Amino acid sequence: MQDRDPIMNHKLLTGLVAPRPIGWISTVGEDGVLNLAPYSFFNVVSSSPATLMFSGGRRDGVPKDSVINAVASGEFVANIASRALMHEMNQTSIESSLDHDEFAFAGLQAAASTRVKPPRVAAAPVAFECQVVHTFELPNSNTVVFGEVLVAHVDDALMLENGRVDTAALDPLARLAGTAYATLGEILNVERPEP
Numbered sequence: 780m781q782d783r784d785p786i787m788n789h790k791l792l793t794g795l796v797a798p799r800p801i802g803w804i805s806t807v808g809e810d811g812v813l814n815l816a817p818y819s820f821f822n823v824v825s826s827s828p829a830t831l832m833f834s835g836g837r838r839d840g841v842p843k844d845s846v847i848n849a850v851a852s853g854e855f856v857a858n859i860a861s862r863a864l865m866h867e868m869n870q871t872s873i874e875s876s877l878d879h880d881e882f883a884f885a886g887l888q889a890a891a892s893t894r895v896k897p898p899r900v901a902a903a904p905v906a907f908e909c910q911v912v913h914t915f916e917l918p919n920s921n922t923v924v925f926g927e928v929l930v931a932h933v934d935d936a937l938m939l940e941n942g943r944v945d946t947a948a949l950d951p952l953a954r955l956a957g958t959a960y961a962t963l964g965e966i967l968n969v970e971r972p973e974p
């Protein structure tokens with residue numbers, strides 16, 4: 780892999796490590812401009828403390844805006860995009876400069892967060908307000924940003940009894956490679972083995 784064209788490796792990895800959840804990351808720049816972009820190098824890494832990560836690459840050798848803003852401000856919001864927001868989510872992936880507000884560009888309303896400055900996407904069924912707890916920079920490559928979840932906003936319609944949530948009703952979008960996405964297919968249930 781080390782000798783291969785990085786673009787070919789990207790195609791291979793994103794096509795095979797799939798489907799990936801999408802963290803729709805909102806941040807605020809030092810100048811106050813809102814930023815919003817999707818990241819599929821995104822996941823939950825711990826539930827206690829509740830911790831998420833996203834990994835941003837570089838554009839012209841410089842970290843992407845979401846990374847710059849999250850690192851500088853110490854805050855980000857990870858919104859979860861459902862199928863209904865696919866078009867808007869895709870719009871916000873536009874490669875643009877730091878002074879470009881993707882909320883406005885995609886026609887999305889921002890809703891104020893309660894503990895952090897970046898707003899959440901009002902129409903998103905789920906949003907996690909996060910405080911940056913660690914960043915890890917791969918040499919000349921991606922910056923992985925870890926955030927502890929301070930507040931989770933969850934649409935009431937997704938809440939079931941006993942703390943369970945209705946993932947099918949969330950209807951999350953997942954990324955494959957290139958322009959391809961997946962939604963939830965058949966949901967299988969299997970009991971864990973007894974020790």
Ligand SMILES: Cc1cc2nc3c(=O)[nH]c(=O)nc-3n(C[C@H](O)[C@H](O)[C@H](O)COP(=O)(O)O)c2cc1C
Nearest residue numbers: 816817818819820834835836843844845872873874
């Ligand atoms: C669904 C989707 C997932 C993406 N995932 C990533 C990712 O994990 N890392 C990354 O660097 N870019 C990713 N991109 C590209 C960024 O969204 C794009 O470069 C965007 O312009 C970054 O915006 P920013 O500079 O405002 O952070 C993804 C694009 C799409 C459409």
